[in-house]
Amino acid sequence: MTSTSAADTAAPTGDRWRAVRPLLAAAFWLAVWQLAALALHQEILLVSPVRVLARLAELVPTADFWATVGRTTGRITTGFVAAAVVGVMLAAASAGSRAVEALVKPLVTTIRSTPVVSFIILVLIWASSDKLAAIISFLMALPIVHANVLAGIRQRDPKLLEVATVFAVPWRRRVLAIDVPAVLPYFVAGCRTGVGLAWKSGIAAEVIGLPSGSIGEQLYQAKILLSSADLFAWTVVIVLVASLFERVVVSGLSLLERRVSVGMSGGVDAGAPAGGGGAASGTGNSSGMEVTP
Amino acid sequence: MIGLRAVTKRYGDRVVLDALDLALDGGAVTALLGANGSGKTTVGRLLLGLVAPDAGAVEGVAGLRRAAQFQENRLCEQLSAVGNVRLALGRAVPVAEVVAALRAVGLDDESVAKPVRALSGGQRRRVALVRALLPEADLVVLDEPFTGVDTSAKALSLAWAAQRLVGRTALLITHDEAEAAALGARVVRLAGREDGGGSSDRGVQDSVP
Numbered sequence: 393m394t395s396t397s398a399a400d401t402a403a404p405t406g407d408r409w410r411a412v413r414p415l416l417a418a419a420f421w422l423a424v425w426q427l428a429a430l431a432l433h434q435e436i437l438l439v440s441p442v443r444v445l446a447r448l449a450e451l452v453p454t455a456d457f458w459a460t461v462g463r464t465t466g467r468i469t470t471g472f473v474a475a476a477v478v479g480v481m482l483a484a485a486s487a488g489s490r491a492v493e494a495l496v497k498p499l500v501t502t503i504r505s506t507p508v509v510s511f512i513i514l515v516l517i518w519a520s521s522d523k524l525a526a527i528i529s530f531l532m533a534l535p536i537v538h539a540n541v542l543a544g545i546r547q548r549d550p551k552l553l554e555v556a557t558v559f560a561v562p563w564r565r566r567v568l569a570i571d572v573p574a575v576l577p578y579f580v581a582g583c584r585t586g587v588g589l590a591w592k593s594g595i596a597a598e599v600i601g602l603p604s605g606s607i608g609e610q611l612y613q614a615k616i617l618l619s620s621a622d623l624f625a626w627t628v629v630i631v632l633v634a635s636l637f638e639r640v641v642v643s644g645l646s647l648l649e650r651r652v653s654v655g656m657s658g659g660v661d662a663g664a665p666a667g668g669g670g671a672a673s674g675t676g677n678s679s680g681m682e683v684t685p
Numbered sequence: 686m687i688g689l690r691a692v693t694k695r696y697g698d699r700v701v702l703d704a705l706d707l708a709l710d711g712g713a714v715t716a717l718l719g720a721n722g723s724g725k726t727t728v729g730r731l732l733l734g735l736v737a738p739d740a741g742a743v744e745g746v747a748g749l750r751r752a753a754q755f756q757e758n759r760l761c762e763q764l765s766a767v768g769n770v771r772l773a774l775g776r777a778v779p780v781a782e783v784v785a786a787l788r789a790v791g792l793d794d795e796s797v798a799k800p801v802r803a804l805s806g807g808q809r810r811r812v813a814l815v816r817a818l819l820p821e822a823d824l825v826v827l828d829e830p831f832t833g834v835d836t837s838a839k840a841l842s843l844a845w846a847a848q849r850l851v852g853r854t855a856l857l858i859t860h861d862e863a864e865a866a867a868l869g870a871r872v873v874r875l876a877g878r879e880d881g882g883g884s885s886d887r888g889v890q891d892s893v894p
Contacts, residue, residue, distance in 0.1 A: 549759075551755070551757060551759045552759055552761065554735055554755075554759070555753075555755070555759045555773075557734075557735070558733050558734075558735070558751050558752065558753050559751070559752060559753075559772070559773040559816075559820065560750070560751075561772055561773065565772060569761045569764060569768070569772050570761060573761065573762075573763050649763070653763045653764055653765075653768070653800065656761075656764050656768045656771070656772070657764050657765035657767050657768030657771075657798070
């Protein structure tokens with residue numbers, strides 16, 4: 393009992409500290425970076441964070457910047473969304489039929505274990521560099537989404553499925569009430585990993601394929617011109633856009649989940665889930681649920 | 686006739702039911718009493734078509750509209766009480782009717798709309814009861830329907846269930862003879878076999894309350 397009350401009183405300070413800690417750590421490493429850059433005094437080798445920020449300030453207001461970000465984001469989004477859709481369809485088909493699973497499994501495993509550069513070169517031979525990033529993002533995200541969704545389908549509660557059988561619940565309603573809530577956390581976990589991979593591999597593909605007006609091309613230019621400031625500035629842009637994209641995907645999916653619950657409840661608003669459940673518990677579980685067979 | 690004819694059911698080496706005959710009364714409630722492990726739940730699962738007998742036959746159940754309250758609540762956690770009940774109903778039943786049924790078993794307006802994961806054990810049990818009894822089913826199986834329901838809520842639930850069960854073929858699995866009597870059920874006892882392995886036809890004794 394004593395330990396509980398001690399923990400209770402300590403909690404607010406602990407929470408504040410926990411919130412500030414990552415910021416302090418980031419500030420520390422930025423300071424180390426800045427000092428190292430000052431000590432080295434060689435902008436080509438190591439540009440200072442202040443210089444990167446200045447470069448970003450130059451880039452961001454230009455129309456060219458937004459067009460470049462837009463083109464690359466569009467390609468990677470296309471690839472990722474296609475991977476999410478095809479991944480879910482393949483997982484559903486694999487779960488429904490052993491024959492389909494036997495056919496799909498080696499295909500997905502092969503895609504997963506093939507080096508991304510082999511695909512990049514192969515796609516460059518087959519298709520134009522414009523489509524390259526989308527195809528590569530698709531190929532990299534597909535196995536992740538497929539494996540996660542399949543695991544989610546397999547983890548559905550058999551007891552709830554029996555309920556659906558006994559009451560002869562139409563399949564559409566069963567999918568919304570039982571399948572979607574069970575699979576969604578796995579799908580979200582797959583999407584999170586998949587989005588990250590889609591961005592990293594998509595940019596790598598652009599650096600090799602050099603579609604004009606893309607982020608990858610900008611990185612390549614930075615390499616040719618030995619412009620570390622550009623390299624770092626664009627890298628910051630990629631990280632920011634990719635994490636923003638991930639947030640949009642994840643919050644969009646949890647919004648969808650709530651919509652479905654309220655709709656199924658006959659318009660009786662299910663309200664805020666008790667005990668910080670719902671979206672929060674979904675995202676909390678997601679990292680632990682990630683499947684990497 | 687809805688029922689079991691000479692049904693044997695094994696789980697691995699364990700014989701749960703041994704050549705059991707059981708006929709449900711059409712349009713009435715049959716209560717199945719018996720010790721733990723005597724195979725009561727298995728009888729329910731056989732009638733619901735969730736397991737198949739190893740020998741014998743389940744008769745008269747083909748094409749029946751079925752409904753059940755399982756031993757566990759088996760609710761969709763993210764849905765409200767209303768959502769859970771509606772899942773088992775045709776679209777035709779209006780929400781107001783579902784809410785009225787949930788209120789009849791003692792749930793208040795707030796509990797009816799919350800996701801069921803926020804409800805207490807006794808409330809959840811009653812949501813499962815309403816889900817089993819509101820649909821127009823030809824065969825209803827209730828497995829320990831009032832477990833964890835407190836006394837006053839149980840009185841309400843029993844009264845509502847009795848009214849919903851009028852004229853319907855149902856199997857009530859219970860330990861409680863008073864419950865069986867309150868629902869007007871004919872009592873069938875499923876005695877465990879002497880080797881402790883399950884129930885045989887000799888173990889079944891009818892008694893009218």
